Amino acid sequence: MNTKTKISLLILMGFLTITSCGKKETAPVEEQTETSTEGEAAPVTSTAENVLVIEGNDQMQFNTNELKAVAGKPITLTLKHVGKIPKEAMGHNLVILQEGTDEAAFALKAxxxxxxxxxxxxxxxxxxxxxxxxxxxxxxTIEFTIDKKGTYPFICSFPGHVAMMKGVLIVE
Incomplete structure (x- = not known):
């Protein structure tokens, strides 16, 4: 790791230490529920449409660590950076990895x-x-399809972010 990267990580850790102190407020995550009455099929939720939205903020957090999609259908995923810090200092992306990928090893190469x-x-x-x-x-917003059911890890690959910005995409 070069000196510039080390200094960037040190600054980032200092920023996180300062911003993580005090009361932590989190926005409630909307959960999708299915309801049905006897004899009727359950209505299709937006998960069946595979339209997913996730947010990243200046506190190095995604607003959820779990996404769900239906196998074999196109997935439309939107990442929103709801913070104010420019990407050079607090950039976010969302990388969906193959099952079994070593997230830490991937992040080191990233x-x-x-x-x-x-x-x-x-x-x-x-x-x-x-x-x-x-x-x-x-x-x-990106579009892709996953044909195989499974649990796929996702991360933010910006240096130092994978420790707090990760989750799973569950494909059913």
Whole structure:
């Protein structure tokens, strides 16, 4: 790891220490529920449409650590960076990885991939899909399909973010 990356991580850790002190307020996550009456099929929720929205903020957090989708149907995923800090200091992306991918090893390789917005060329086979690197106020929408049911990890590959910004995409 070069000196510039070490200094950036040290600054980021200091920022996190300062911003994580005090009362922590979190917005409630909307949960989708299915209801049915006897003899009727359960209505289809927006999950069946595979339209997913996730937010990242200036406190290095996604607003959820679990997304759900239906196998074999196109998935439309939107990442919104709801913070205000520019991407050079607090960039966020969302990288969906193949099942079994070592997230920590992937993140270490991503640290050195600044030229490709922290998406390492050597790890393309481990990536199902990814958004652009976003700064505060930006958003990106991607479309992809996963045919195989399973649990797929997702992370933010910006240096140092994987520790707090990760979750799973459950494909049923």
């Amino acid at each position: 640290n050195d991939a600044k030229a490709t917005d922290y998406i390492p060329e050597s790890e393309k086979a481990s990536i199902i899909a990814h958004t652009k690197l976003l700064g505060g106020g930006d958003q990106d």
